[in-house]
Ligand SMILES: Nc1ncnc2c1ncn2[C@@H]1O[C@H](COP(=O)(O)OP(=O)(O)OP(=O)(O)O)[C@@H](O)[C@H]1O
């Protein structure tokens with residue numbers, strides 16, 4: 070269940086003329102998302118995705134949608150927003166902001182091999198480079214300031230050993246963020262949520278990144294750490310699979326070579342990537358907002374990953 074705002078073929082037919090996509094032929098709700106109402110639509114020009122944004126506002130959306138447009142125009146594989154005859158990509162539908170984007174071919178690869186990790190690594194590096202001159206700046210809204218706010222809120226719900234880990238990791242990450250090495254890390258717009266369910270593949274070929282609604286400006290290394298922590302692990306234990314890590318890092322490095330500062334920062338950054346999702350999952354688990362999370366994700370998954378990254382060094386960046 071993920072269509073919160075129903076849109077009928079009649080609604081779409083009346084709304085779609087300014088987009089020059091021909092007549093609307095069919096509309097089908099997509100059941101898997103939990104944030105927005107998503108639909109596959111068929112028009113005389115082909116198949117597209119219509120999203121009605123349930124929480125993000127007209128003011129907040131340009132960062133995400135303009136970033137997607139910027140990346141698509143530079144050859145990064147992402148859904149491209151379709152503009153209407155006035156050049157606008159965000160338009161009201163049933164009183165909420167809505168957008169049409171191109172549909173990516175294929176499916177998510179939920180059991181990735183090294184070949185898929187290499188595709189993701191190369192496209193991620195390409196994305197970081199292409200986003201460098203994107204003119205709108207928005208911080209990662211799930212970065213350190215949000216961790217500082219959230220850690221004390223979730224702490225009381227944890228058993229003693231969880232509290233200890235969270236406390237120690239916050240101290241560690243505060244020191245890391247204040248370090249000289251951290252200041253030397255290249256940064257810019259990042260996806261910040263590039264999990265297996267946010268990338269499409271057609272066979273072994275990557276067809277695009279999507280779901281940019283946690284994007285923001287942060288270090289490129291943070292984006293890579295988040296991605297490695299999902300794509301290159303054994304899901305049950307959180308243990309890194311060295312072959313997949315190597316494939317992703319080598320492919321990234323071939324497009325955008327890592328710096329010496331990034332090499333030094335790699336281990337703490339993998340911990341930062343784990344902490345960020347442990348915190349958000351704890352928050353959604355213990356403080357669910359009305360009708361928001363249909364099935365909260367398991368926070369202990371990221372506690373395990375964090376403990377793994379603290380205890381065992383990951384393969385070096387290069
Ligand atoms: N551009 C696209 N091309 C092809 N499929 C898409 C596209 N955008 C979304 N989808 C499909 O719609 C589903 C839901 O989209 P998305 O993940 O963006 O939703 P969401 O509401 O933001 O949810 P969540 O945050 O839970 O992932 C995806 O899993 C994917 O199958």
Ligand SMILES: N[C@@H](CCO)C(=O)O
Nearest residue numbers: 262264346349350366
């Ligand atoms: N990728 C996030 C969900 C938000 O998209 C998680 O697994 O916790």
